[in-house]
Amino acid sequence: MAVITEHGNSNHNNIINNNSKIGISKAGTESPHSSQRQLSTALTVPEFFAHKNIFVTGGTGFLGTVLIEALLDTHPDIGTIYVLVRGKRNFDPNERINRLLQKPIFQKYNEKTLAKVVPVVGELTEPNFGFGNDLLQELIERVNVIYHSAATIRFNSPLRTAIFTNLTGTMRTIELAKQLKQLSAYIYCSTAFCNSNNRGLITEDVYKSQFDPYEMMKMAENEEAWLDFTQQKCKSYLKDHPNTYTFTKNLSENLLMAEMSGLPAAIVRPSIVYGTLEHPMKGWVGNANSGHLGFLAGFVKGIFRTMSGRANAVIDIIPCDYVINSSLVMGWYVGTRHVDKPEIIHCTSGEVNPLTLSQFCNIINDSVERHPPNSFVWKPKTKLRNGWRYNLFFYLFHLLPAMIFYIPEKLFGIGMPQHTAYEYMRVFQNGTKAFDYFLDKDFRYSMKNALRVSSLIHDSDRKRYNFDASRCDWSEFIDRCLIGIRRFYFKESAVTTQWHRNYWKVFNVLYYAGFVAIFAILYFALTPFLGLPVGLTLAVLVWGFLVWL
Numbered sequence: 356m357a358v359i360t361e362h363g364n365s366n367h368n369n370i371i372n373n374n375s376k377i378g379i380s381k382a383g384t385e386s387p388h389s390s391q392r393q394l395s396t397a398l399t400v401p402e403f404f405a406h407k408n409i410f411v412t413g414g415t416g417f418l419g420t421v422l423i424e425a426l427l428d429t430h431p432d433i434g435t436i437y438v439l440v441r442g443k444r445n446f447d448p449n450e451r452i453n454r455l456l457q458k459p460i461f462q463k464y465n466e467k468t469l470a471k472v473v474p475v476v477g478e479l480t481e482p483n484f485g486f487g488n489d490l491l492q493e494l495i496e497r498v499n500v501i502y503h504s505a506a507t508i509r510f511n512s513p514l515r516t517a518i519f520t521n522l523t524g525t526m527r528t529i530e531l532a533k534q535l536k537q538l539s540a541y542i543y544c545s546t547a548f549c550n551s552n553n554r555g556l557i558t559e560d561v562y563k564s565q566f567d568p569y570e571m572m573k574m575a576e577n578e579e580a581w582l583d584f585t586q587q588k589c590k591s592y593l594k595d596h597p598n599t600y601t602f603t604k605n606l607s608e609n610l611l612m613a614e615m616s617g618l619p620a621a622i623v624r625p626s627i628v629y630g631t632l633e634h635p636m637k638g639w640v641g642n643a644n645s646g647h648l649g650f651l652a653g654f655v656k657g658i659f660r661t662m663s664g665r666a667n668a669v670i671d672i673i674p675c676d677y678v679i680n681s682s683l684v685m686g687w688y689v690g691t692r693h694v695d696k697p698e699i700i701h702c703t704s705g706e707v708n709p710l711t712l713s714q715f716c717n718i719i720n721d722s723v724e725r726h727p728p729n730s731f732v733w734k735p736k737t738k739l740r741n742g743w744r745y746n747l748f749f750y751l752f753h754l755l756p757a758m759i760f761y762i763p764e765k766l767f768g769i770g771m772p773q774h775t776a777y778e779y780m781r782v783f784q785n786g787t788k789a790f791d792y793f794l795d796k797d798f799r800y801s802m803k804n805a806l807r808v809s810s811l812i813h814d815s816d817r818k819r820y821n822f823d824a825s826r827c828d829w830s831e832f833i834d835r836c837l838i839g840i841r842r843f844y845f846k847e848s849a850v851t852t853q854w855h856r857n858y859w860k861v862f863n864v865l866y867y868a869g870f871v872a873i874f875a876i877l878y879f880a881l882t883p884f885l886g887l888p889v890g891l892t893l894a895v896l897v898w899g900f901l902v903w904l
Contacts, residue, residue, distance in 0.1 A: 395539060395691045399813045400820050403687040404429040407539065408497045412479060412528060413505030414438035415455055417641040418544065418628065418678060422502060424460045424635045425679045427468055437494065439484060439505065440474040448474040459843065460635040479505055479524040483531070495534050500686055503528040504544035510598040511785070514589050518575040521603035522568055522610065529614045539690040541620040542682050543611055547671065547703050547800050548793060549604035549624065552595035555797075559699040559804040561608045561622075565594060568610040571603075597792040611697050620697040621685035625678040626671035626704065626800065630836040632827065634676045634819070638839025638849075647672070647790070650783070652840050655723060657733035658776055659783050660752065663745045664794035666713040671705040671800065673824060674832060678702050681805070681822035688808055700805035704824035707802060712739055712794060714829070722833045727859040729847045732760065732776065734859075734866040740904075748904050753780050874898045 397403035409426055413419040415438070426436055440448040452474040455461075461469060475494075477484030483491050507520040525543065532541045550562045574580045589599070596602040608622060627647050630640040640648055653659035664670075681702045689698055704710065710718075716737050723735045733756075740748050757776040809823050842849040877897055882890030 394693070395687075397687065397691060400683050400687045400816050401430040403539075403690055404500075404683075405432045406434055407499045408434035409436045409500045409502065410439070410494060410498045410528075410531070411436060411502045411504070412439045412524070413503070413544070415440065415451065416504065418675065419502075419504050420455060420458065420641060421460070421631065421635065421639065421675050421679050422504065422682065423455075423472060425676075425683060427461075427464060427471065428635065429683065431468075433471065434499075435497065436472045437475045437498065438472060439477055439479065441478065442476045448476045460639055463635075479527060480519045482527070484527060494531065496536060498531075498535050499537050499539040500690070501528055501532050501535075501538075501541045502544070502682065502686075503542070506544075506600075506604070508600060510600045512599050514584075514592060514599045514602075515575050515581055517599035517603040518571055518606075521600070522606050523572050523575060525607040525610055526572060526614075529611070532615075532618065532620075539619060540686040541615065541618065541689075542686050543607070543620070543622045543697075544678075544682065545608055545622050545624045546601070546604050547624040547626040547701055547798075548601050549608060551597055551601050551793065551796070551798060552605075556799045556801055557701075558801045559624075559701055561612045561697075561699065562605060564606050564609045566592065566606065568606040568613070571606055608699075615697050617695060618697075619689040619694060621689045621694075622697050622699045623678065623682050623685055623702055624699065624800075625681075625702040626673050628675050628678055629672050629832070630674070630839045631676040632674035632832055632835065634680075638835035638837075638842065639675070640836060640839040640843055642844065648836070648840070651719070651836060652844055653779055653783060654719060654735055654737055655728050655731070655837055655840050655845075657731040657735045658753075658757075658779060660733070660735070660737050661740050661745060661748050662712065662716060662737055663741055663787055663791055664712045664739060665741075666711065666739055668712050668794050668797075669705045669709045670712050670715050670794060671703050671798070672710065672715075672829075673702055673704050674827065677822040677824060680820040684808060684812060684816075684820050684822065688811070698804070698808070700808060701800040701802050702805065702822055703800040703802060704827065705798070705800060707806075707823065707825035708827055708829070710829050718830050718833050719837070722830065722837050724859060726834060726838050726841070726851045727855045728841050728845060729855070729858075731862070734862045736866075744904060749780075749784065751901075751904070753783070870898075870902060873901060 395403050397405075404426065411419060411423060411426075414423055414436075419438075423436060423438065426433060438452060440451055442448065452472060456464075456469050456472060475484075475486065475490060477486050486494070503525060505520070505524055507517055512520075528541070528543075532538055547557070550557045553562060593599065593602050596605070611620060611622060629648060629651075630638050650659055650662075681700060685698065685700065716739055720736055727735070754777070757780045760776050806823065809821075812820060838849050838851075841847040874894065877894040878891065881894050884890070885893060
């Protein structure tokens with residue numbers, strides 16, 4: 356059972372019991388329909404979702420898209436899936452959903468099934484999402500399950516933006532949940548990093564925020580509060596949180612604990628989400644330009660060739676379908692039993708199947724050699740570097756080549772799609788700074804509750820809805836992700852042919868020829884001015900340093 360833990364306590368001893376006040380100014384009120392709620396008797400996940408109508412936020416994102424597919428896959432008799440879509444000028448929401456449903460993961464469904472996915476135009480932060488009365492009443496009468504995954508996932512979002520989207524948006528979904536006549540489950544997609552201001556083993560509890568979430572929402576509405584709101588002021592609110600994303604996610608969890616007492620709610624906390632392992636297809640990566648998948652996309656093309664972090668630090672990655680499976684299982688779990696407080700689970704791998712940064716680099720280097728893309732800028736190969744070594748390598752072998760590469764890139768259309776290599780380098784640099792915090796700390800995530808819930812899954816669901824990463828083969832998983840990036844992001848063939856292997860061999864020769872060329876340049880540049888003994892010695896030293904770098 357979920358409890359709230361005091362903020363910043365690495366020993367996690369200060370647990371506030373269910374009857375205690377949690378230091379939030381406004382207590383959650385019980386849904387008028389909660390006392391009338393009839394528990395589902397479904398033994399399996401598919402049985403639970405039969406005839407259920409679902410409301411989804413964040414449905415057009417990477418996780419949300421896979422969630423919608425998984426919901427359609429649960430049972431032929433699943434009801435309507437209402438997907439919240441922002442209203443955009445000159446953009447038809449039905450067309451937006453149609454484009455989403457044309458993705459490869461939906462190819463197996465007929466038109467009748469796909470018609471169950473219905474866009475509803477609204478604004479996440481507006482009361483009742485800005486819905487008209489007829490639509491709102493339809494949702495109140497019909498919706499049984501809410502999946503809330505909409506969020507701004509940019510680590511460096513302005514604090515006000517993060518509060519509006521991540522906190523106020525969560526409040527709006529809670530308000531809708533409390534109006535529903537037949538609420539069976541409310542699932543919130545949080546993040547394992549929401550408690551990254553703590554150290555040691557992070558438990559599956561809500562850690563008390565230092566600020567009142569209600570006051571923070573009021574502050575976001577107050578224009579005057581943001582006049583001359585400096586970076587220093589922002590840091591005074593974040594305190595030990597590394598960014599506005601983790602800060603507002605923690606606030607949202609505190610809000611849920613205050614508001615959803617006695618209601619069928621759950622919080623799922625994934626770590627670094629990669630592509631899919633099995634479902635709906637192997638290696639689905641969406642647009643592969645967000646999160647750490649963006650690094651893999653650049654790595655495959657030989658553009659991103661370094662990482663920062665300790666060799667023995669654990670990089671806690673998780674397959675996307677495991678996150679979705681855990682979300683579906685938690686819907687079934689809270690919908691089939693009484694819960695006093697929101698149930699919380701981690702969807703992580705570090706405690707059950709740890710993968711170090713050193714191992715990760717070796718795996719992706721081996722994987723890309725087995726499955727090289729149709730083309731790349733330079734031989735894909737990454738290595739761990741830190742401090743000045745990382746910075747020097749980045750400027751010499753990332754930024755400088757990207758600037759030189761700009762002209763042929765524009766003339767011949769080679770390299771990465773959508774942006775220039777230089778633009779990607781800047782994004783990579785900012786992303787590295789953001790991720791450094793998480794790769795430089797010994798974060799550990801308890802999975803006690805997650806494994807307990809997993810053990811309750813019906814035997815017929817155990818394989819299909821597995822989210823226990825203890826037996827995940829990371830080498831095989833990375834293979835599937837890299838092939839998925841080739842196939843779905845770069846629109847290349849998923850099949851690795853002899854041509855791909857020969858192409859790799861050619862670039863492998865060029866890679867080592869590059870070292871020879873560097874030495875030759877140094878030799879002929881230095882010896883005419885310094886003489887053969889001194890010039891040769893200096894050329895060897897500089898060359899050796901660059902090779903080491």
